[in-house]
Structure formats: C-alpha cells, structure tokens
Amino acid sequence: MASRSMQQKTTGDDTLVLYSELAAAEVRAIQRRLKEGSLQRIHAGIVTNRPKEEWPHLVAANRIRILAALFPGAVVGFKSALAGGVPVDGVFHLTHTWRRKVELPGLTVQTHVGPPAAAGDAPMMGRNLFFPSQARVLLENLTPSRGIRARSAGREAVERRLVDICEARGEDALNGLRQEARALAPVLGLQREFGILDATIGGILGTRRTPMVTRQGQGLAAAMPYDSKRLALFEHLAAQLRAxxxxxxxxxxxxxxxxxxxxxxxxxxxxxxxxxxxxxxxxxxxxxxxxxxxxxxxxxxxxxxxxxxxxxxxxxxxxxxxxxxxxxxxxxxxxxxxxxxxxxxxxxxxxxxxxxxxxxxxxxxxxxxxxxxxxxxxxxxxxxxxxxxxxxxxxxxxxxxxxxxxxxxxxxxxxxxxxxxxxxxxxxxxxxxxxxxxxxxxxxxxxxxxxxxxxxxxxxxxxxxxxxxxxxxxxxxxxxxxxxxxxxxxxxxxxxxxxxxxxxxx
Missing domain, CATH: 1.10.3290.10 (Fido-like domain)
Incomplete structure (x- = not known):
C-alpha cells in the first residue's frame, strides 16, 4: 500500500503524468488509479486527468517534456530543426536509435536512425532531448529525401537560410559555419552533404562558381552580384509607376x-x-x-x-x-x-x-x-x-x-x-x-x-x-x-x- 506522502506526490498534479519521471512505486500507484478510472492513458507511459478534447493542447504545451520521456537522448532533426524545433506539416522529426512513427493527440512523431548528440548540440530545457547545432541542421537537411512528408527541407531551403545568415550576420559568420560543418560532417557521416554546403557558401561569398537555386542565391553568386531583395523592390516600384x-x-x-x-x-x-x-x-x-x-x-x-x-x-x-x-x-x-x-x-x-x-x-x-x-x-x-x-x-x-x-x-x-x-x-x-x-x-x-x-x-x-x-x-x-x-x-x-x-x- 502506498504511503500517504507518496499518494500526495502522485496526485499533486495529474494534468500530465509521465512514468519516466516517477519511481517504481509511484508508477504502480498511478496504474491503480488508471484501473479505478480517475486517470486516462494518452499513450504508453503518459496519463492525465483531463478530458480527451484537451489532449492535443496538452501535448503541444508539454512537447519537449513528452519527447524527452518517450525518446531519451534523441536529437531534434531535419525539417523540425530547420523550423526551430516545431512540427512541420504536423510531423515532428527526431534522430534516435531506431526508426519509429508515434501518433500522439495532435502530433505525429517520426524518428530516424542517426548519430546521437554531437559537439554543438544542446539540451532542451535541461532535459534528455537535444537541439542540433546550426551546422548539423543544415547538413541533415541536405540529405536525400522524397515524398510529401520528406524529412529534409532540401537544398533550396538550406541555400535560403545561408543567405539569411550572411545578410544578418555577415560573411565571417558563414565562414565560421563552414568550418564547424567541416569538422562535424565525418562524425555524422555526411561528407557528401558537406560538399554541397561548402559549394553553396562559396557561391554566396563569390569565391566559387556554383549554380544556385534561389533568386537570392543567384543574385549573390552572379558575376556581378546584386541584392535580389532590393531588385524585387525596384520591380515592384516600376510596376506601380507603369500602372x-x-x-x-x-x-x-x-x-x-x-x-x-x-x-x-x-x-x-x-x-x-x-x-x-x-x-x-x-x-x-x-x-x-x-x-x-x-x-x-x-x-x-x-x-x-x-x-x-x-x-x-x-x-x-x-x-x-x-x-x-x-x-x-x-x-x-x-x-x-x-x-x-x-x-x-x-x-x-x-x-x-x-x-x-x-x-x-x-x-x-x-x-x-x-x-x-x-x-x-x-x-x-x-x-x-x-x-x-x-x-x-x-x-x-x-x-x-x-x-x-x-x-x-x-x-x-x-x-x-x-x-x-x-x-x-x-x-x-x-x-x-x-x-x-x-x-x-x-x-x-x-x-x-x-x-x-x-x-x-x-x-x-x-x-x-x-x-x-x-x-x-x-x-x-x-x-x-x-x-x-x-x-x-x-x-x-x-x-x-x-x-x-x-x-x-x-
């Protein structure tokens, strides 16, 4: 029989209870309450006292906590990392030790087999879930991927991000990022992707002749590089003056x-x-x-x-x-x-x-x-x-x-x-x-x-x-x-x- 103090601990806040955060005796107490019907099971190891219509909001509000509990040691990956750590098209991508698709209320989690946290990856909210370094984000999003829900964003999105970095932080930031990616690529097994990243950065900086896929990149890589955003503004003004x-x-x-x-x-x-x-x-x-x-x-x-x-x-x-x-x-x-x-x-x-x-x-x-x-x-x-x-x-x-x-x-x-x-x-x-x-x-x-x-x-x-x-x-x-x-x-x-x-x- 659980002690009175344990009962208070396990019933203090039943909004969202994760087994991974409890001791064995506390888990048993929660399981008894599940049988009694005072709690409901959202997913294996996750229970709540809230009605089902609130579960999608509950999952969204506690996403990092839940992902750290279900996929300990995972690294936010691919499109989700490029978007800053949020689902993309309803899917949250993770790099973990096995490939798995998990359906949660309002959220689909797709894990992909890949390396664990590496240099530059940082824990999220102090939990056993990591957000990748910028170099890793860009390298992973250059990996081949197909389909409507492809895991990687692709070269166009990476090129656009590199242009944004250059405009916001200058050319030195791109050079620093390239050096970081050069050291990281062998660890992740992404040497081919580094070759693409290296050439794209060279094109943006004007040090290499590289075919670019975005208008911004084409402007920067031109023989006489130009500001594509300003050119779009000039085109817009010209259209209004013509009309x-x-x-x-x-x-x-x-x-x-x-x-x-x-x-x-x-x-x-x-x-x-x-x-x-x-x-x-x-x-x-x-x-x-x-x-x-x-x-x-x-x-x-x-x-x-x-x-x-x-x-x-x-x-x-x-x-x-x-x-x-x-x-x-x-x-x-x-x-x-x-x-x-x-x-x-x-x-x-x-x-x-x-x-x-x-x-x-x-x-x-x-x-x-x-x-x-x-x-x-x-x-x-x-x-x-x-x-x-x-x-x-x-x-x-x-x-x-x-x-x-x-x-x-x-x-x-x-x-x-x-x-x-x-x-x-x-x-x-x-x-x-x-x-x-x-x-x-x-x-x-x-x-x-x-x-x-x-x-x-x-x-x-x-x-x-x-x-x-x-x-x-x-x-x-x-x-x-x-x-x-x-x-x-x-x-x-x-x-x-x-x-x-x-x-x-x-």
Whole structure:
C-alpha cells in the first residue's frame, strides 16, 4: 500500500503524468488509479486527468517534456530543426536509435536512425532531448529525401537560410559555419552533404562558381552580384509607376537668370535636408554673388557642388544610364559633386556598409550589380515623372557612396524631369520628414503609394512659384512655411499668387 506522502506526490498534479519521471512505486500507484478510472492513458507511459478534447493542447504545451520521456537522448532533426524545433506539416522529426512513427493527440512523431548528440548540440530545457547545432541542421537537411512528408527541407531551403545568415550576420559568420560543418560532417557521416554546403557558401561569398537555386542565391553568386531583395523592390516600384498615370508640371523657368535662381534654391534645400544648414542670405552670397567662402568651407562646397550640377546643362540634363554604363556615370557625377571633399572618397563606391536609423543600405559587395540590374528597369518606366521617381529611389536605396547619396539621388531625379521638359523638384525644409518617411515606408513595406502621392504634391508645389525674381520666390516660399522645420506647428502651403507658367500638363 502506498504511503500517504507518496499518494500526495502522485496526485499533486495529474494534468500530465509521465512514468519516466516517477519511481517504481509511484508508477504502480498511478496504474491503480488508471484501473479505478480517475486517470486516462494518452499513450504508453503518459496519463492525465483531463478530458480527451484537451489532449492535443496538452501535448503541444508539454512537447519537449513528452519527447524527452518517450525518446531519451534523441536529437531534434531535419525539417523540425530547420523550423526551430516545431512540427512541420504536423510531423515532428527526431534522430534516435531506431526508426519509429508515434501518433500522439495532435502530433505525429517520426524518428530516424542517426548519430546521437554531437559537439554543438544542446539540451532542451535541461532535459534528455537535444537541439542540433546550426551546422548539423543544415547538413541533415541536405540529405536525400522524397515524398510529401520528406524529412529534409532540401537544398533550396538550406541555400535560403545561408543567405539569411550572411545578410544578418555577415560573411565571417558563414565562414565560421563552414568550418564547424567541416569538422562535424565525418562524425555524422555526411561528407557528401558537406560538399554541397561548402559549394553553396562559396557561391554566396563569390569565391566559387556554383549554380544556385534561389533568386537570392543567384543574385549573390552572379558575376556581378546584386541584392535580389532590393531588385524585387525596384520591380515592384516600376510596376506601380507603369500602372499609375502621373501629373507632370511643365518647366516654369523662362530664362537663364531664372534657371540659376531655381538651381540655387534646389541646392540650398537639398543640402538642408542632409543637415548642411545655412541662412538663405548667407548661401546666396557665396553661391550667386561670388562672396568668398571663409567659414565652413566644406559645407559651403557641398552647396556649390549641387548648384553646379543643377545649373550646368551638361549635368542638369544627364539622364541615368542603363546597364554597366551607370557605374562610370555615377562615379563621375559623384566625383564632380564632392570634388572639394576628398575625405569622402569622392567618385569611388563605398567599401563599408552604411545605414540611416534602422535601415541598412545595399552591402558594398552588391552595389555594382544592384545598380546595373536595377537600371535595366528604367526603359520600362514612363519617361518624365515616373522615370524620375524610379531613378531617385534606385540611387537612394542603393546608397552607393560614403556621403552625398541623398543629394545625388535628387540630382538624378531632376535630370530625368529636365529632359522631359518638366519642372524640377525642390524638397523644402518643412517637407523633409514626410519625404524621408515615405522613402522609409517604401523600403520597409514596398508600398509606393505614399511616396508617389507625396512627390506629386511637392512637384506641383515647386511649379507654383515664379523663379525669375529670386527675392519674390524666397518671400513666397517663406509665406508658404517652406523654411520652417516643425510639421507639428506649421503646414506647407501653396502660394497665394500663381504665375501663369505654373499650369501643368497631365
């Protein structure tokens, strides 16, 4: 007869009782209660006091505990390991000492014969059940497997995971993983699988010519590797620009004098967005009136660099090239724009990753290929406003240089507008946050709607001023709150008096 203390121990929590966790006498006490009908048998060695309709939830909530009890020493395997330790298509895969299929309420467990826990495999919740190392997960999922419920995920899934690792943690992480897998493969008897893994990693890193099976992998392994996710984003934007008729305000500049005035304001505001802040009168002095640059020479030359390209017809009308020609073109434009700033490596693509807030731009190794492949979409986008917005986003999203990328992107945009006879775009200070927010939204969600709508509004706003009289243009812009910074306190207004030339063609 069990003692009173033993009865209390075995009946303290009858929600889920596992024989493997009990002493022999406790098991006998549980078995007597089974015969009495106060407990029910879920599976051999597993009993409960809960009704059958609750059993699937009970098994799911206690999955690790149950698997450790039924398959001591097993290692989570194959698809289940790649998914992070959960069932895939209702099946939980384990590597154990024998092959067996066990049906539990709401869960099918399939064991596969294989090596026990190896170096790098870690116990789960301190129990006799192990989660494999990342190297083992990838090697096992390269093993041959067929059928609807194949145990391994296959090469495509492994390649996709390797690309994700490279993007999240860098190339060193892939090299470290390869070394770990190299040492582990003989222990697991997976040398053939290591050969595939090694070649795939080499393809991603660009050190081997390896046929890849995913779009992301193909992008990284190309002769000129590119960012496939960015390319998909560019394709999505191009499709939206093709499908949406856009307004295209005609140029409002009537003379060479007006063109210089416009170029000055374009340069002033474009630099202000990037944090190069001057009083408008101060900038006017060294840009238009020839006053010597004595203070803040680097910032002053940033303004002058954009002004030079906005006012010089050769630069102002230079549309974005398609294919590999875009690389030399952008280097030359950047070298001219930033020629007074040798410290930013003017005219040379970045060698270190750059970011803005939480957004990381295209990796340096992928800059050339992403620009080339992205530019090939340009001819399919309607010329004028659509192509201008696409060109601007392409350069902005790749961010190919160490500095000056935002200003360069807006110069590229405006060149597309100039050759189409459309008004160039000025992004005033008060519009800065909306402009940047729309770019971030497009980057993160792929929704081009807010970006297109915002740029259409500011395009019409820009075309509503008379640039022949700079004093009047500045005063009108001040009256529209263009120079203000707080979008909470101020609203960007349209000018009260519209010049006749502001009429636009749809």
């Amino acid at each position: 949406r008729p856009l307004k295209q305000p005609a140029s409002v500049v009537k003379s060479e004098h007006g063109r210089r005035n416009f170029a000055f304001l374009e340069s002033y505001f474009s630099n202000f967005i990037e944090g190069t802040e001057f009083e408008i009168s101060e900038a006017r002095g060294f840009v238009l009136e020839g006053k010597p640059v004595t203070e803040r020479p680097k910032d002053s030359h940033d303004v002058l660099g954009v002004f030079r390209q906005a006012s010089n017809p050769g630069w102002a009308n230079q549309t974005l090239a398609v294919g590999e020609s875009i690389l030399q073109q952008l280097r030359e434009r950047h070298a001219d724009q930033m020629r007074e700033r040798p410290e930013v490596d003017a005219g040379h693509f970045k060698t270190k990753a750059n970011r803005a807030g939480n957004s990381e731009f295209v990796h340096p190794r992928l800059v050339r290929g992403t620009l080339v492949e992205g530019s090939r979409l340009l001819p399919s986008v309607p010329e004028g406003t659509g192509r201008a917005l696409f060109a601007m986003f392409l350069v902005s999203e790749v961010h190919p240089f160490n500095d000056g990328n935002g200003r360069l992107a807006r110069l590229v945009m405006n060149a597309e507008l100039s050759v189409a006879g459309s008004c160039r775009i000025i992004v005033p200070t008060l519009f800065r946050e909306e402009y940047l927010d729309c770019l971030r939204s497009l980057t993160r969600s792929g929704d081009a709607g807010p970006f297109i709508a915002a740029m259409q509004r500011i395009h019409e706003w820009t075309a509503a001023f008379d640039y022949e009289d700079l004093d009047r243009a500045i005063e009108d812009m001040k009256g529209c709150n263009a120079f203000e910074r707080s979008a909470v306190q101020f609203k960007l207004l349209m000018p009260a008096r519209l010049p006749p030339a502001a009429a636009h063609a749809a």
